[in-house]
Amino acid sequence: MISYNVNFKYWHFTLAIIVVVSIPNFGVAKESKIDGLKMNVIDRCWRLNPEWRMNRPQLATCSIGYTGKMTNNVGKDLVHYKVIDPSDDPINPKPGTLRYGASVIQHKVWITFQRDMHIRLERPLLISSFTTIDGRGVNVDIAENACIMIFKATNVIIHNIRLHHCKSQAPGDVMGPEGKVIPLGHVDGDAIRLVTASKIWIDHITLYNCQDGLLDVTRGSTNVTISNNWFRNQDKVMLLGHDDGYMRDQNMKVTIIYNHFGPNCNQRMPRIRHGYAHVVNNLYLGWLQYAIGGSMGPSLKSEANLFIAPTKGSKEVTWRKNSHANEDAWEFYSVKDAFENGASFTMTKGGQVPKPNYSEEQNFNIANVNYVRLLTRSSGVLRCTKTSLC
Template structure:
């Protein structure tokens, strides 16, 4: 089986259960390597209890491992679980949530939030049917109870977060969006996920007036979008996104859009337009920024069913300018179908391989 660069780093190891930390060396893109999440001081924590108490979490629950315990924490799950969070789960810095080997659903109420935290991995979790939440008290990412204002029904929301890797999750049917990266969040890699059955998929940038998001740098690679996604795959404000080797299986309004003069390098993606409806990949909100400030570039993309991409005229294609540990080879678009075949949370066999 042909694997992409991230998966090929750890999946061929039949002993991956005994070497879960290997995953932290496999990330690419702006998140870099997740080596701060591993080491001799790593705490292993196993979730044994699917219940939830937002202010006084019990040992054995996901919230206790993700919010109460501080330091480097690697969270796994004892068995298949359906977790219904009472309030959003605020994840502490240096936490890895690793759902490989079991089927973990976080669904049907509150979902995940990364608030003023760094060095976090979310891997192989099914997150869906997330609902908006009223304000209330909740265990914060520093292990102390805080007041959290009302939140929209997003699957994963980043607020002033950095060095975040979201890999191999399945996200769908949430009240607001599937993934929001907001309020100065940066150095994020979104890889190998399956986004489906959703109106607003991925928002990069808080709002048109939040200029701190000009520093935002995001890598979106090896993801599968669709079926039945409407818009925002992603929608970018102010910042820069490198979107590479993704499979787009239709859209209704648009696939990639933005406002406030963002920069995008779309590279070797496969865009399959819907049979009827809008064939245009991109959308630009025209407001206070003039058109010549837009930098939407398409390089080696492929288009099927009449899909087309409105590129910025003139100028040079912006490079991601990755460091050595961030860099990866963008493969020919002919391989995108096979490289995204395993997108989403894994169906790992008990015996060995994922």
């Protein structure tokens, strides 16, 4: 097991905690109950636990939607790895750096951070399977150069970090997700890009101002949940599906839930090709061109979202890139959505609303749209202090 904790300090800290918690604090209990009523189902699963720092892997049981539960990321063989060094070497990463934990270690690994960090990656960070990046309790920014790629990996959690000002990268060598140096082609400058990845959970991330997009799900990636994130200040926000000719994306399934889009987002929230997306309980704070769009006959169920149209510009939520081959194949449906400031949603005429067909472990209760503002009020990075709940 890799650990950078100082044992003596740890044991003194534990004894102090025992003394404190032995005295009941009914005020905190009452406050927790009230906060719980305002949280969405993901956050209620772990944020009400005052000892979440001592049981970080509890988070893996809280995911919903197409990822299902992320319990493959935990277990007796889990490696706890702490980042202590914000530097980056894309080919020979040092122990203690983020790249060493995310790319070199070939076990189940739970990555945390020793302190606040601003990390400037020299090359894209390729994340190995069964890896969790957990930024709770500190402020972690990955910014101003390369950002994150999940390439041919499965069972990955990215939680509570900021990604911004990501830049395109020329081809070059980089440490791959299996701990081997590989050649990597041109990278466009996305904050997070999924390439042939599966069972991925992106939660409580703040993303903005990147050269290309904020989040791409491409090349056969599937079983993805995108939740509790804050997308802002971006032209192209989220792309689901590689291109019109990539037919493997017909199997793509993505859940987009409890996210806050805006301000200053232009388009692609998301733009979907071929596959299926369940977009539910999100807050849309304006757009310029459109909010939801796509091509190649995708299926999309928009459910209990709040769409607030911009003061100027298009009030229409949807956009379709038509072609003669698939004009009648669209399945865009709005169910129990709410529209403010003149927003409108053009639905497919006739037919049945496509169902997400979740399994038992993927399923969740959908909240009334009247609660969307509350359910998304903590979207993006959480500020977790040492003296209060997260």
